[in-house]
Amino acid sequence: MIVTLQTLASTLATLRSSPRLAVDTETTGLRPYHGDMPFAIIVADWDHEYYFNLAESCAWRPAAAQLQEDLFSHEKTWYFANAKFDLAMLAKMGLVPRGTIHDLAVHERLLDSTLFGQVFSLDAMAERRGKKKDGGPKAWCEKNGAVTRVPVEGKQTTVKQYHFDRVPLGIIVPYAKLDARLTFDIGREQEAAFVLAELPDIPSLAPLVVNERQLTETVYAMEAVGVKVDLAFCRRAAVHEGQRYAEALRGFELIAGKPFVNSANCLAPLFAGQTLRLTPKGHPCFDAEALSTYTGPVAKLVTDIRGFKGASDYYHGFLYHADADGVIHAGFNQHQARTGRFSSSAPNLQNLTKSDEEELEDEFVVRRAFVPRPGYFFAMFDFHQMEYRLMLDYSGARGLIDKILGGLDIHQATADLAGITRSQAKTANFLTIYGGGDGVLAAKLGVTVGEAARIRAAIKAAAPENAAFIDECEAVARRRGFVYGWFGRRHYFPDQNDSYRAPNAVIQGGCADVIKLAMNRVARLLRGTMSRMVLTIHDELVIETHEGDSRLLAEIKGLMEEAYLHRHIPLTVGVDHSFKSLADKTEGYP
DNA sequence: GAACAACGCACC
DNA sequence: AAACGGTGCGTTGTTC
Numbered sequence: 001m002i003v004t005l006q007t008l009a010s011t012l013a014t015l016r017s018s019p020r021l022a023v024d025t026e027t028t029g030l031r032p033y034h035g036d037m038p039f040a041i042i043v044a045d046w047d048h049e050y051y052f053n054l055a056e057s058c059a060w061r062p063a064a065a066q067l068q069e070d071l072f073s074h075e076k077t078w079y080f081a082n083a084k085f086d087l088a089m090l091a092k093m094g095l096v097p098r099g100t101i102h103d104l105a106v107h108e109r110l111l112d113s114t115l116f117g118q119v120f121s122l123d124a125m126a127e128r129r130g131k132k133k134d135g136g137p138k139a140w141c142e143k144n145g146a147v148t149r150v151p152v153e154g155k156q157t158t159v160k161q162y163h164f165d166r167v168p169l170g171i172i173v174p175y176a177k178l179d180a181r182l183t184f185d186i187g188r189e190q191e192a193a194f195v196l197a198e199l200p201d202i203p204s205l206a207p208l209v210v211n212e213r214q215l216t217e218t219v220y221a222m223e224a225v226g227v228k229v230d231l232a233f234c235r236r237a238a239v240h241e242g243q244r245y246a247e248a249l250r251g252f253e254l255i256a257g258k259p260f261v262n263s264a265n266c267l268a269p270l271f272a273g274q275t276l277r278l279t280p281k282g283h284p285c286f287d288a289e290a291l292s293t294y295t296g297p298v299a300k301l302v303t304d305i306r307g308f309k310g311a312s313d314y315y316h317g318f319l320y321h322a323d324a325d326g327v328i329h330a331g332f333n334q335h336q337a338r339t340g341r342f343s344s345s346a347p348n349l350q351n352l353t354k355s356d357e358e359e360l361e362d363e364f365v366v367r368r369a370f371v372p373r374p375g376y377f378f379a380m381f382d383f384h385q386m387e388y389r390l391m392l393d394y395s396g397a398r399g400l401i402d403k404i405l406g407g408l409d410i411h412q413a414t415a416d417l418a419g420i421t422r423s424q425a426k427t428a429n430f431l432t433i434y435g436g437g438d439g440v441l442a443a444k445l446g447v448t449v450g451e452a453a454r455i456r457a458a459i460k461a462a463a464p465e466n467a468a469f470i471d472e473c474e475a476v477a478r479r480r481g482f483v484y485g486w487f488g489r490r491h492y493f494p495d496q497n498d499s500y501r502a503p504n505a506v507i508q509g510g511c512a513d514v515i516k517l518a519m520n521r522v523a524r525l526l527r528g529t530m531s532r533m534v535l536t537i538h539d540e541l542v543i544e545t546h547e548g549d550s551r552l553l554a555e556i557k558g559l560m561e562e563a564y565l566h567r568h569i570p571l572t573v574g575v576d577h578s579f580k581s582l583a584d585k586t587e588g589y590p
Numbered sequence: 591g592a593a594c595a596a597c598g599c600a601c602c
Numbered sequence: 603a604a605a606c607g608g609t610g611c612g613t614t615g616t617t618c
Contacts, residue, residue, distance in 0.1 A: 266614095288598080306598075350601055434606045434608090441606095593618085
C-alpha cells in the first residue's frame, strides 16, 4: 500500500511490533554524498509492503520525525539489500534504525565463500533463489530519455545515470514493493540458513555473524565520515601528471612514427625481430617487467607513459569522488572478497601508490592528497607481518617462533635456519603463503627449478610445522571440500584443483577476521570521542585522531593486538602518525 | 551501443 | 598434470 500522511500513524502502529522489517529506499541517484536524495522509503514485514511516498508532499520532512520516533527508534532486525547505501539515504531524512543491521550481501558471503563477481545485487541474490526482479523503471528510463550520460574528466568513458525519480508511480511502486518483498524474504531465508548451519561439534558461525552485523554499522560510520583530500593539490597534481603524460605521448610519436595506443597491436611492430614474452593467453606481453627485457628506445617510454597516466587517473578519481567539502566517501566492501577481506571501491583506497623516500622528495605523490581535517592528525596502525605471524601461530613452528620472539626479523630467522639469504627467504615465505610452487620461486629468484626446490626443502627442514600446517589444510580441503578458518569462517573448495588455495584462505581470512573484530572494538572505544576510523587496508587501520584524543592511541594499539588470542606468538602492531598527510608519516606516537 | 574478455598495474 | 593468494579500475579490441 501507499502510505499517505493520513494513514501514517496507523501504519506505524502496525509496523512497530514487527521484530524484523526490510527497508529499501528509492532515490534520485546512486550518490548519497553528492546530493542524491530518497524520494520513497519502502518497508516490508512478513506479508505486506508499505510505500512511504516522500515525494508526495513537503510535509514529509516533519513527518520524518514521527517515522523515527514510532518506527526506526524501535529495536529490530533491519534487512537491507545494500545497507550502507540505504543508511546514508535514511540519514538524509534524519532517520537512524536502531537494533541489528542485516545486510543481505554480507550474509550471502558468510554463507558462500565461493561467490565471485557481480553476484551480490538484489537481482542476482533473488535469481539464485528462483525469484525475479522487475525491470520496469530502468526500461521506462531508457524509453523516455530519463538516462543521462555524464562525461568524467580524465576518462574516456561516461557514467550513466538513471532518473528513477521521474518514473511514474504506477511503475515505480510495484517495482519498489517487489524489492522490499525480496529483501525481506531473502533475509528470512538467510537467517534460516544460519540456523541450519549450526550443528553440534562443529565451529559455530554465530560469532562471525554477530561481528559482521556490527561491522556494517562500524563501516557505515567510517564511510559517512570519509577522508579529506586537498582538492587544490589534486587539481595541480592532475595538471602536472597530465602534462608529463602528454609530453611522453609526443615523444613516443616522434620515435615510433605513430600515436601511442596502449595495446599489443600498436606495440608489437615496434619490437619486431625480438623474442617477446607471452601472456598466459599466448599474446605478446608488454607489461613493465617484460618491457624491461626488450631493447629499443620506446620500451622505457611506454612504461613512463603508463606511469604518468596511472598517476593522473588517481587524482582525477579523487576529484570525481570527492564531495563538495573535498571529502571522499569510498566504499569499504565487507562481502566482496572470497576470503573475508574488505575490498574498497569508488575510489579504491586500498591501492594508493606508496612512495619511497626518494619519491617523497617530489611534490606530487598520491598519498599526499589525503590530509587530516583541522584539529586532527592521522594515526596509522599496522600489524607486523600479519599473515606470516598468524601462520606461525597456527603451525607452532618452534624454531622460528623462538628466534622471532628473541627479536629477530621473520625473514632473517628463516634465512638463518635454512642457510639461505634473507632476500631468498622473504620471497619463499610469501610464496608459501600464496601457494606458489617451485617453478614460480625459481622464476622470482632467477635460479633453476632444482635450486628453488633445494631452497624450499631447506626451509621445510627448518620449520617442518609450517609445511605440515599447509599440507594438512590442503588435504582437508581436498577431502572434505571446505576448511574452517579462525572465528568459524568456512572456506569452500568444491573443485579439488583449487585445494592448494585453502591454506591461503585460512591465513588471509584469519587476518581479515582479526582486523574486522578489532575495528568494532576500536569503533566502540572511539564512540563519544571526536576521533574516528577512516581507512582499513587489510592489516592497517588509519584513525583520524582529534588532537585532544592522543591518550587513546596506546589503547587502540592494545585493542588490535588483543583481538587475536594467540597460542604461540602474538600479533604486534606498529604505530605511525602524521599531521600532514598519508604520505608524510613519522614513526611512533606524536 | 553495450557487454565481455584480456591486459596492465596499483595495493596487501 | 600442475597451480601465485586476495582485490578495483581504466583501456583496447572483439562480438552480438
